[in-house]
Amino acid sequence: MAIFGVGGAHPGGLQLTKELLSREKIDETTSILDAGCGTGQTSAYIAEQYRCKVTSLDCNKLMLDKARQRFLSLHSPIETQQGSTENLPFSEGIFDIILSESVISFTDVSLTIPEFKRVLKPNGVLLAIEMVLEKSLSEEELKTIVNFYGVSQILTENEWKTLFQRAKFKQVSVEKFNLQIDENNVQNATDFSLSENIDDEFFEILEKHMHFTKVYKDVLGFRLFRCCN
Template identity: 55%
Template structure:
């Protein structure tokens, strides 16, 4: 069997796999006016770390979706263990089953790069209420790469594209977003805070090929640490 980077994330049950992890998620939500009237969509919830945090800290309606069945299984196991009244459901961000104008806030953490980006953005814009906000945490290309290296990165991770922040800005505008704020994350990760530690729920009997994917990921992260960055996109 040939495994993918997404298989690695699911098998190891990596929570907060997006850059900045849970600390960034907390920072993002702290700047939003989230109350009991706001309906949030966690678009690509993974193992449910962010959805759990929202459910535990904000008294608001929450919908969590993903299209990886193993991720969904681990998310729902997490919710059950915490006695949270939510359940992650299968959904494809490119073909959402929700009505138009369903959500006040859509949160997408390192998900869009794995999709057909213009299609996914159009769907997320469609399900946002007027005045609603999309917050996306996404990888950006800080400088141009030779095509061979660009292709090696996209093929390893399964990215459909590898974009600069200006290219992201253009695609967001094409999807109908009018106000787009692009933010770097300049806060140091508090490694002494246990809440910011890596979060794992590994499967039994993990294949050696998946461990090799982890090794390759660590190698690429180190090699391209000054070339692959990320931004927080706040769009309405």
């Protein structure tokens, strides 16, 4: 994704992000962490739409470089930070909202979730979009998917909810979206910030991802988890 510079790789894309944020109370005093910001598409939208303080964090230097280029071109005063969600480079209780779009699954969940809780203010909110296992898979199929995507495991909705509750979030709500994507609205389209001289190997990986998406469309779903601190 870093090589292709994918702007919004999570399910639902920017259209879903806009829907989620529109439900929250956000004004110029709100402090938001875009955890796993990628190339900064979401961060740029938040800063422009809400004029609030946005901090963009990613562990991938190439992604972050592309995000910085985006923010510079938009004259957007977004703070960027390279770092891991498993050990956030921030003090306790400084964010009102953390937005995590298909990020936690690719980390050590037992470290990332408590870290998110630590840096949230009292009554702060974590909005997490995560992949869930809708139906059982054979051990072989599960291993194939886990190895391809580089996740440690694929959790069910209930397993995710249990993990958030164990981290002592006061309230955990789960929502299943059936978002109808408006393909005619270019503002909601996935954007790309392509690197130069992309190796054929990466196109093959992208093709395999599209194949998995089609084959396992009824098995791999996603949920929004809204966790209050």
